[in-house]
Amino acid sequence: MTPPSKEYRMLNMPIKHAGIKALRQTIKRTVANDGVRNQLTALRRAFRKALTAKDNGKLKELLTSLQKSLDKAAQKKVLTKNHASRIKSRLAKAAAKIKN
Secondary structure, three states, X not given: OOOOOXXXXXXXXXXXXXXXXXXXXXXXXXXXXXXXXXXXXXXXXXXXXXXXXXXXXXHXXXXXXXXXXXXXXXXXXXXXXXXXXXHXXXXXXXXXXXXX
């Protein structure tokens, strides 16, 4: 996600200095968090692609990298701990089906 436009910020600009700083911080964090979410989405797409292709080598590699990324996202509070855990569980379950 891109930061809000200049016109939007001018219309909804906080009055106090602390509010201006908080807005700056929020925009910066939102952009960073969106980057993490986009990376997770790309990894999940690649995982699903490997799942349909039944490529066990690539699947195992993607599963570990995806689990690591989900843990980092939960640690940075981009995702909640339970959400990351639930996704990891579902991915591992799907990968186990292919292996058998």
